[in-house]
Amino acid sequence: MSAQPLTVRSVTPPECRGCNSSVPVDEHFCPNCSRIQSLGRHGDYFAFLGLPRKLVIETQELDRRFRDLSRKFHPDFYYNASPAERLASLERSSYLNDAYRALKQPVSRIEHLLTIEGLPLGKDEGGAAKVPPGLLEEVFALNEELDEIRDLRESGADAATLAARLATARTPIEAKRDEHERALAAASEQWDRQGDAAADARRATLESLRRLLLERNYITNLLATIEREAAHG
Amino acid sequence: MGKVVGIDLGTTNSLVAYATERGPVVIRDASGDALLPSIVSVDAAGTVFVGREAQRRLLTDSVRTVYSVKRFMGRGVDDVQGEAHLLPFRVGGEAGGVVRIGVGDKEFTPPEISAFVLRELKRRAEEHFREQGEFDFEVDRAVITVPAYFNDAQRSATRDAGRLAGLEVLRIINEPTAASLAYGLDQKNRGTIAVYDLGGGTFDISILKVEDGVFQVLSTNGDTHLGGDDIDRMLTELVLAEIGTGGHGLPADTVQAIRKAAIQAKIDLSSADEAVLAVDRAAGLPDGFTRDITRQEFEALIRPLVDRTLVPVRQALDDAGLDPGEVDEVVLVGGSTRVPLVRRLVQELFGRVPHSDLNPDEVVAVGAAVQADILVSGRREMLLLDVTPLSLGIETMGGVTSKIILRNSTIPASGREMFTTGVDGQTAVDVHVLQGERELAADCRSLARFRLRGIPPMPAGLPRIEVRFQIDANGILSVSAKELRTDIAQAIDVKPSYGLTDAEVERMLIESFEHAEADFEARLLIDARNEAESIVFATEKSLRRPDFAQLTGHEVTPSEVASIEKAVAALKAAIAGTDREVIHAATHALNDATRHLAEVMMNNSVREALAGKSVEDV
Numbered sequence: 123m124s125a126q127p128l129t130v131r132s133v134t135p136p137e138c139r140g141c142n143s144s145v146p147v148d149e150h151f152c153p154n155c156s157r158i159q160s161l162g163r164h165g166d167y168f169a170f171l172g173l174p175r176k177l178v179i180e181t182q183e184l185d186r187r188f189r190d191l192s193r194k195f196h197p198d199f200y201y202n203a204s205p206a207e208r209l210a211s212l213e214r215s216s217y218l219n220d221a222y223r224a225l226k227q228p229v230s231r232i233e234h235l236l237t238i239e240g241l242p243l244g245k246d247e248g249g250a251a252k253v254p255p256g257l258l259e260e261v262f263a264l265n266e267e268l269d270e271i272r273d274l275r276e277s278g279a280d281a282a283t284l285a286a287r288l289a290t291a292r293t294p295i296e297a298k299r300d301e302h303e304r305a306l307a308a309a310s311e312q313w314d315r316q317g318d319a320a321a322d323a324r325r326a327t328l329e330s331l332r333r334l335l336l337e338r339n340y341i342t343n344l345l346a347t348i349e350r351e352a353a354h355g
Numbered sequence: 356m357g358k359v360v361g362i363d364l365g366t367t368n369s370l371v372a373y374a375t376e377r378g379p380v381v382i383r384d385a386s387g388d389a390l391l392p393s394i395v396s397v398d399a400a401g402t403v404f405v406g407r408e409a410q411r412r413l414l415t416d417s418v419r420t421v422y423s424v425k426r427f428m429g430r431g432v433d434d435v436q437g438e439a440h441l442l443p444f445r446v447g448g449e450a451g452g453v454v455r456i457g458v459g460d461k462e463f464t465p466p467e468i469s470a471f472v473l474r475e476l477k478r479r480a481e482e483h484f485r486e487q488g489e490f491d492f493e494v495d496r497a498v499i500t501v502p503a504y505f506n507d508a509q510r511s512a513t514r515d516a517g518r519l520a521g522l523e524v525l526r527i528i529n530e531p532t533a534a535s536l537a538y539g540l541d542q543k544n545r546g547t548i549a550v551y552d553l554g555g556g557t558f559d560i561s562i563l564k565v566e567d568g569v570f571q572v573l574s575t576n577g578d579t580h581l582g583g584d585d586i587d588r589m590l591t592e593l594v595l596a597e598i599g600t601g602g603h604g605l606p607a608d609t610v611q612a613i614r615k616a617a618i619q620a621k622i623d624l625s626s627a628d629e630a631v632l633a634v635d636r637a638a639g640l641p642d643g644f645t646r647d648i649t650r651q652e653f654e655a656l657i658r659p660l661v662d663r664t665l666v667p668v669r670q671a672l673d674d675a676g677l678d679p680g681e682v683d684e685v686v687l688v689g690g691s692t693r694v695p696l697v698r699r700l701v702q703e704l705f706g707r708v709p710h711s712d713l714n715p716d717e718v719v720a721v722g723a724a725v726q727a728d729i730l731v732s733g734r735r736e737m738l739l740l741d742v743t744p745l746s747l748g749i750e751t752m753g754g755v756t757s758k759i760i761l762r763n764s765t766i767p768a769s770g771r772e773m774f775t776t777g778v779d780g781q782t783a784v785d786v787h788v789l790q791g792e793r794e795l796a797a798d799c800r801s802l803a804r805f806r807l808r809g810i811p812p813m814p815a816g817l818p819r820i821e822v823r824f825q826i827d828a829n830g831i832l833s834v835s836a837k838e839l840r841t842d843i844a845q846a847i848d849v850k851p852s853y854g855l856t857d858a859e860v861e862r863m864l865i866e867s868f869e870h871a872e873a874d875f876e877a878r879l880l881i882d883a884r885n886e887a888e889s890i891v892f893a894t895e896k897s898l899r900r901p902d903f904a905q906l907t908g909h910e911v912t913p914s915e916v917a918s919i920e921k922a923v924a925a926l927k928a929a930i931a932g933t934d935r936e937v938i939h940a941a942t943h944a945l946n947d948a949t950r951h952l953a954e955v956m957m958n959n960s961v962r963e964a965l966a967g968k969s970v971e972d973v
Contacts, residue, residue: 189569193735197767197828201525201730212827216769223764 136162139206150194150214158195160206161213166238167221174317175238177231177310188222229338232310232331241332254337260298264344267291268351288352295344302338309334357495359525359731360480361723363533364469364499364513366425366582367555367690369393370720371476374728379537379721382483389717391479395471396420397458400933402877405475414615417443417607419458423584426556427454427465428516429508431853438580441588441614443607453853466516466855467863473499473520496523498727500719502557503529504577504667504744506790507802507832508853514831515860525730527829530554531561532741533722534688535570537713539737546683547573549672551701551709552719553664554689556582560668562675562682571740574674574763576667583621583691586657590617593656594632594644609637613644624650625693654696661696665704674763685709690716740765743826750787750796759824762792766826774820774836780812784820788834801852807836811843883938887930890942894923894949897956910955915948922948 138145140157148169151158168175171187193199195218200211224234236242253261271287309331316324361379363370368390372381381389388407396409397419404412413420421444427435432448432455439446445457455462477494484492499522501513510527517524531550538548545566552559559577563570591614595605605613616634623630628650636643672679685701687709692698701709713721729737743766748758759770774784784807791799810818819839826832837844855863897903898916922945929941 185566189567189571192569192740193738196738196740198526198729198738199733199735202733212767212825213769215828216767216825219765219768 136160150191158200158203158207158210158214160210161217164217167224167234168238170217170221171225173225175235176314177228177235178314179225179231181226184222184225188218191218228306228310229335232306232335235313236328236332236335239328241328243332243335254333254340256333256337257298257340260294261344264291264295264348268347271351285352288348292345292348295341295348299338299341299345302334302341306331306334306338357491357493358480358484358489359496359498359727360476360494361533361720361725361727362473362476362497362499363530363720363723364425364473364501364516365393365555365719366423366557366584367393368716369472369476370717371480372717372720372724373480374724379724379728381717381720382480384479389720391472391476392422393425393469393472394420394422395424395468397461399459401461402880402933403471404881405471408881413443413611414608417611418445420444421456421458421463421468423556424456424465424468426580426584427456428469429465429506429510429512429853430454434853441591441610443611451852453855464855464863466512466519466860469513469516470519473497473516473522477520477522494522496525496727496731498526498528498723498730499524500530500533500723501527502552502554502577502579503531503559503561503572503575503741504557504579505529505830506579506745506800507747507830508800508851509579510829510831511851511854514829515855518860519863525727527831528723528726528739529559529561529572529575529741529830530719531559531575531688532563532570532572532739533720533726534686534713534718535561535563535565536722536725536737536739537718538684538686538710539565539568539570547675547677547681548684548686549668549682549705550686550688551664551668551692552577552688553691553697554582555691556580556584558582558664558667560664560671562671562677568737569740570738571765572742573677574671575742575744576671576674577744578663578667581660581663582689585660586621586691586694587614587617589656589660590621590632590648590653593617594634594646597646598640598644605639606637609639612637612640616644620648621653621694624648624653625695650695657694657696661694661700664697665700668701668704679705682707687711688715688718741828741830742766743768743830745790745800746792747802747824747826747832748789748791748799750789754796756789756791756794756796756799760826764826766830767828769823769825771821771823774807774818774822775816776810776813776818777815779815781815781818782810782812783808784810786822788824788832802832803834803851803854805834809843810838811841813840880933880935880938883935883942884930887926887938887942890945891923891926891930894919894945897952907952907955907959911952915951919945919948919952 136145136147136159137143138152138155138157138159140152141155143152143154145152145159147162149159164170171184171191173179173187192215195211195214197208197211197215200208203211224230233243267287268291271284271291274287275284309327313327313331316327358373360371360373370381370389370391372379383389391406392410394406394409394413396404396412396416398404398416409420413422426438427446431452432450435446435454446454447457448455453464455464456468480494481492484494497517499513499517501510514524514527531552534550534552535548548563548565550561550563557577557579558581559575561575562573564573591610594613594617613634616632620630620632630648632644632646632648634640634644682705685705685707687698687701692711692715698709725737726739728734742763743760744762746758746762747760747770748756749772751757759772760768774786776784785804786807787796787804788802789796789799790802793799807820807822810820820836821839822834822836824832824834835844898919922941926941926945929938
């Protein structure tokens with residue numbers, strides 16, 4: 123008797139609670155009895171919406187899929203169904219709404235891609251805790267500028283002067299933001315072209331997406347700081 | 356299965372509608388009135404009056420009459436201190452608890468008062484179905500509307516009111532969204548719609564995108580304490596200030612008479628440039644009060660109030676990522692949008708003439724009926740996708756709010772949060788759930804506190820408790836929890852901050868069944884009184900006719916007239932009492948006393964008619 127290959131991972135496909143037949147994990151409805159399936163561990167919004175794992179998405183296509191699936195899952199249409207199906211409808215609708223919200227905006231879409239590709243942004247990374255190395259110079263210059271503006275205000279400078287100085291402070295940061303938006307768009311397109319590329323090339327793209335995203339979040343915070351400063355005046 | 360209806364449970368008026376094959380129909384009372392004033396009055400004998408009758412009692416027994424109860428739904432005593440002073444009824448309750456409304460020696464929670472209104476609508480609908488010859492006329496299920504900006508507690512209170520009225524609440528839907536459904540019926544259009552809904556007590560703005568029959572709310576905002584009531588109060592206060600004493604110490608009934616005059620002037624100013632604020636003489640107001648008011652003056656008075664609605668409108672547009680000019684249609688809902696200033700300012704903001712082709716009072720109930728029909732019929736042509744108006748969060752270290760579900764998230768929506776323990780062997784964790792946008796927990800609305808119990812004893816920080824927050828399609832929250840290492844579901848005792856627990860609702864339901872017989876008796880008493888009053892009225896009218904002698908051809912003797920008058924007096928006395936049997940007996944007695952009179956009058960009028968004919972014939 124020849125040795126049987128060891129099953130490293132036993133994948134038990136989920137079972138339909140209605141008819142006990144097995145249902146592939148990405149199916150919303152049982153192929154056999156067409157009952158809505160309870161939502162197991164899912165995490166891929168792209169697959170859930172039936173979209174390829176790509177970053178450039180046709181908004182109208184996303185909207186259409188969202189509407190179509192809403193029509194299939196919404197609790198309105200399970201009013202007379204069994205408790206299990208009603209729960210499944212609630213779970214799938216909630217998940218669909220999350221998925222749509224995340225994929226609708228390019229930034230949250232990239233964030234989700236990074237999560238499912240194993241490079242999630244940490245909880246504290248979005249904040250102002252640590253200056254990304256690529257932005258040290260800008261942040262240093264901005265802080266000096268803001269200090270000077272505060273000094274000016276305290277010595278009684280008029281509003282026009284302060285506004286002009288704030289505009290000067292804002293300009294390089296805004297330029298940096300635009301630069302990042304373009305770089306993010308370019309990296310996104312690169313990711314989309316790399317469907318068949320080697321794993322390390324794909325990994326490199328993901329890492330640059332991650333770095334750009336963290337920097338972009340940091341820039342957004344800097345701009346918010348300037349806005350707060352402006353509101354002071 | 357009984358019938359299902361859509362109900363607009365309003366601050367000022369409530370309506371009921373249902374779907375037919377030919378479209379939705381608003382149910383009217385015998386006199387053709389669709390609006391049921393959301394007013395409840397309880398007399399000393401404990402008889403409950405709802406609607407017009409209760410409205411009349413505002414002027415005669417205002418301390419036992421409750422209006423605008425919607426403003427108190429799901430709220431705490433501490434929230435409403437500021438607005439209780441002009442109200443004739445008592446507003447109280449324990450600090451930190453739900454509002455209790457005192458009427459005589461009885462106390463009611465706002466859901467109980469609302470349940471009286473809902474029960475009356477249910478009765479009205481059942482009467483309608485019975486008249487239609489329906490075999491199964493019982494109404495047992497309903498979709499009830501709430502302001503879009505209602506929080507969890509206010510929604511839960513509305514659902515409790517439905518249950519207390521013996522209705523299964525199929526769904527709570529938002530008023531502006533319901534209105535958009537009603538509008539969407541005849542115009543199967545697509546585009547972006549803004550619904551501006553200024554009602555009696557609440558203001559909502561919702562921005563929707565309509566495509567393929569899917570009504571997707573992009574954003575919503577509002578103020579649950581801003582509406583026509585506030586206009587009425589401003590006008591009332593204006594009068595009170597102009598009365599010599601500043602209005603202090605006026606009897607509650609007189610304040611209500613002033614409020615009634617204020618409401619009339621407001622309505623008049625929607626079509627006229629000038630109106631008269633006229634109050635008849637009343638207790639504490641021996642000379643009455645009269646004052647002209649121009650529309651200009653009125654608009655200057657209410658301008659700050661209308662301006663307040665524009666702040667949420669701009670926020671909602673901003674949240675939807677739209678400029679005012681990008682909105683394709685603007686729809687006006689709610690009675691207060693009849694005020695010309697409101698129309699003008701909305702038009703200026705959006706740069707387009709708002710729609711108001713559907714009756715702004717009825718459009719919400721119509722939408723609720725459409726949604727009810729979608730739920731029971733399973734029709735899928737139309738689908739409402741609404742949002743949660745306020746962010747949901749929990750209190751974390753230092754009293755800061757950590758948001759779990761953001762405002763304007765499409766519902767149903769879920770979110771999860773991980774908790775752990777801070778002390779070795781800790782078996783319970785307290786969680787405080789909040790709703791609102793502010794950073795500090797103290798500035799947000801406290802929804803509930805609950806305790807996660809039964810955590811397996813472990814070193815601090817080791818347990819991983821996943822708490823799942825689920826907002827359903829009603830916009831109402833439920834919470835579940837599980838310790839992930841052991842996969843043990845956690846017990847949760849939720850104590851709503853400003854709501855009733857399920858046990859309290861159950862108890863009230865049982866009490867209402869116990870009172871059902873008393874309520875039924877009360878209804879029979881009202882019917883008996885109404886019948887008796889109409890007979891008294893008809894009799895007195897006949898006796899007072901100037902041509903009485905001529906009409907009866909002197910066949911009715913003075914002694915007969917005297918005995919009729921005696922019977923009338925007896926019946927009037929019976930009406931003033933509470934014994935239904937006595938009223939019935941007195942009614943019969945009057946009928947007997949007037950039988951001969953009625954025959955004589957009938958014969959004479961027939962004779963006259965025939966005589967007239969014969970003259971003509973000749």
